[in-house]
Amino acid sequence: MWILNFLNSQAISDSMVKLTEKEGDFVIILQANNLTKRFNGEPIFSDLSLTINSNSKIGLVGQNGAGKSTLLKMLVGETSPSEGTINQKKNLTIGYLPQNTGLHSDRTIIAEMRLAFSTIIQEEAQLHKLEGQISDPKINSNPAKLAEVSKTYDQLQADFTLKNGYGYRAEIRTVLAGFGFYEADYERNISELSGGQQTRLALAKLLLEKPDLLALDEPTNHIDMETTAWLENYLQSYNGALLVISHDRYFMDKVVNEIYNLDHGVMDYYKGNYTHYVAEKVHRQAIAEKNFEKQQRKIKKEEEFVQKNIARASTTKRAQARQKQLDKMNVINKPKATHGTAHFRFTPERKSGNVVLDVDDLGVGYDNVELSYPINLHLKNHQRMAIFGPNGIGKSTFLKTILGKLSKIRGTFQFGTGVSVGYYDQQQASLHPEKDVLHELWDDYPTIPEGEIRSILGSFLFSGLSVEKSVANLSGGERARLLLTKLSMNKDNFLVLDEPTNHLDIDSIDVLEKALLNFAGTILFISHDRYFINRLATDIMELGADGSKIYMGNYDYYAAKKAEEAEIEEHENETNPTVTKAEPVSxxxxxxxxxxxxxxxxxxxxxxxxxxxxxxxxxxxxxxxxxxxxxxxxxxxxxxxxxxxxxxxxxxxxxxxxxxxxxxxxxxxxxxx
The missing domain is CATH 1.10.287 (Helix Hairpins)
Structure with a gap:
């Protein structure tokens, strides 16, 4: 994490000029032209151009390995392009947060955060000094001296106020609280904190420093959902430019309004948030394929005409003319295929009854320590319900309880008629480490021919030698895809999913979303992926220490209702005295x-x-x-x-x-x- 004034940055071309060009009412602060980066002589990307205005909120997206982080490092001056130039506004300040990098310091939390306001703190000390002089009888009795001191005080106070001098302490408290640090933490030494805490503090300090451009690489990796929501709100009103790489699609939807997509070494620009980008990308791909096919048909037709008519005296001139047109034609390159992604479906073997699951006054926990009670849920066929709640409240415990993997503490639950349950465990405990990929699936379905098993695995991106890999040696994403393969084979009508998007890349998550949206059954799932929840959930069950509460809508609806409830509760508590309940409270x-x-x-x-x-x-x-x-x-x-x-x-x-x-x-x- 660092903030840098770019007057002497090596990333800037020797021919750097002061950018004064404007787009609308906003100044262009950075312009990259025809950037190329090579490793060992091979280009990662070529001829990329990008423009950042003083108010830009840009998301940089693309497949893993496409070069997004490399491009970001290039733009902030950490690496240099093999070719191309980067021009920046004079005195531009950039705050850069690399991926998985924390704040390393021997200072306390509060001392480190105050460094962001060192100029204000110096001005504050000077103001107090001047106030003492104004109150000094010797200066009071000297009108000329008093006028001189008062003028200096007024000028300094105006600058101090403009810089939010009276509010910087509150600003530090607000940002630290947003990242989960409170007064009890202020004197803790940063070097003694965990890596995740140091990462959050690195981001907190960047926000307090308010650089002209924030360049963030996966800023939500080490923060929870509540903190991410706070960060979204903060960045929406950030008075500067933002360039961010993130796999959190909901976060991108909230904070960016421009997208640069880096794919196959080239970059495309999209005006709009992430959701708009996804739709527009599909639209552009369809148009490109249509135009290519249309031109190919025309080329084929013209070539056939030339071949048939070039040797005939009566038509040779027309054939020659057609050939000249073909030679001059600007041939459209075949659109590059999208990256390999899994493609699968969940198809129930039979329908369940209308009632899928009834839960009445259920208490869940471990070793008779109750985490949540009473939980009430009446799940009907075709509902897709997400489970929400703070970490440790018992979300996974609830799923394991209704599946019979843990004992209930009290209450009842019952599945409906004809319900068959398929379970995705985020721990992936049902996989056998000693088996290879092929036999992990084939052993469960020995009557299916090997060729068909390989075909099914291929649809989940397991092909060739990859089916011979042992489960123990698979990556997290590969294990997730293998577990989904097994789940799709079971043909259950009720899917219980615990964090199914963990370890999956964005393309695989998108395929999973579509498969689940087309699933003709019922889904109960836990997820921290708000974009996934927003697309999939028809209802949300909020789990707390005092039981469950149902919200009939997706994540956006849930968030709006929670904000409304908070306002109502706050109003009621301000207008009505607190009533002490007579019954004992746990x-x-x-x-x-x-x-x-x-x-x-x-x-x-x-x-x-x-x-x-x-x-x-x-x-x-x-x-x-x-x-x-x-x-x-x-x-x-x-x-x-x-x-x-x-x-x-x-x-x-x-x-x-x-x-x-x-x-x-x-x-x-x-x-x-």
Whole structure:
């Protein structure tokens, strides 16, 4: 992670010019032209061009190994192009977060974050020094000196305010809280933190430094869903440019509005978010194939005419003319085939009854430690229900309980008539490490000919020697595809899936989505992939310590309803006193309720701090006006006016002190959360 002023970057062409060109109201801050990169003489990509404006929000996508990270490193100056130029705006600052890289420092968390505001902190110290001088009787009695000090103070305060000087502490708290760090963590040494925590802090510091361009390589790799949602909201309003590589499609949909797709060594541009890019890419591919086929038919027709007529005296001139047209024709290259992707279907052997699963007041957990209760679910045929909830609340435990792999703690559950269950375990425990790929499937279906088994495996991208690989030596993605192969062979009508998209690349996930959308059965699944959930889910079950709650819609609907519920609850808690329930509450429920109360209090304190910061800004303006008035001859030569102004100044200073005290108390209280 680093932030760099690019005046002397080697990535810039020697002929770099100051970019002043504009698109709309926004300045072009970076322009890459005809970039080529070779390794061992072989090109990874060739002749790429890219433009970044001061407000650009760009996603860089493409297959693994296409060269996305290499291109990003080139644009930020970490590597140089084999050919081509990169021109940048003068004094451009870029914040770069490489993939899986953390913040390495011997400082504490708070000390490291304050470095992002070193200039503001210096100005703050200078302001306090000037305030002391203004209050000094020796300077007060010297109008010329007082006017000079007051002028310096006003200029410095204006710059300090413009840089959010009164709010930088709150900004640090907000960003750190967004990444899961609170006041109790502030004095922890960064070198003692985990790799994931250091990665989150690296990103937090970049956000606080506010570079002109944020270049992020897989920024959501080490953060949970809640933190990712916070980051999305932050980046949507980021006052700068963004260039991001990410496999999180929902994240890309939320934060980018331009896509550059790097594929087969060339790059295409799409205006819009990730969903638009996917649709437009298919559209462009179809048009390219149609135009190619149309031209091929025309070429074939013309060639046949030439062959038939070139030797006949009556038609030879026409044939020659046609041949000249063929020679001059700009031949369209055959569109490159898309990368190899799995293609499969889930086809139930029989239909189930309308009722698939009934769960009533179920309690789940381990060793009689209850994680969630009461869980109620009435799942009907053709529903596709996603299960949501914080880590450790019992989502996988619930699935294993209804499948009989774990004992229930209390309550009941029952499958409907004709239900056959297929289970995808995120741990992939049902695979046999000692078997090879071929026999992992063939041993379960020994009556199916080997050729057909190989054909089925081929549809899941296992072909040739890859079917002889042992399961133990497969990658995570290969094991996931093998487990899906077995699941598709079972022909069950109720699929229970625990994180089925883990380890799969985007193309394979897209194929899985389509297969599940076409599945004529019922699906109950857990996933952290919000894009996958959004496309697939018809309903969402939220799991918490106090049981389950059903939302009839996809992820977007769920997120909107949760925001609405939070607003309603906050309003009710502000207008109605808290009522203590008479019945005993379990420790788990108490922790859950305490957490919700803490969230409400955090929102109230945040609003109060914002109000106080606005008030302090107004008070500072009043104070400056009074101090300026005190320097005027008609005031300091008139004892009555001078005394009145001094009284006003004392009152404003008193109000400032009171507001600052309230702000400090509220800030300290917020940090406790």
């Amino acid at each position: 420790d788990t429920k108490q922790r859950y309720q305490a957490n919700k109360a803490a969230q409400r209090e955090k929102r109230k304190l945040t609003r109060l701090i914002d109000e106080l910061e606005t008030k302090l800004t107004k008070i500072d303006d009043q104070k400056s006006e009074i101090e300026q008035a005190m320097t005027l001859p008609e005031n300091y030569n008139d004892n009555e006016k001078s005394q009145a102004l001094q009284t006003q100044l004392d009152e404003v200073t008193k109000a400032q002190t009171a507001a600052e005290t309230k702000w400090e108390n509220a800030s300290l209280k917020l940090e406790e959360y």
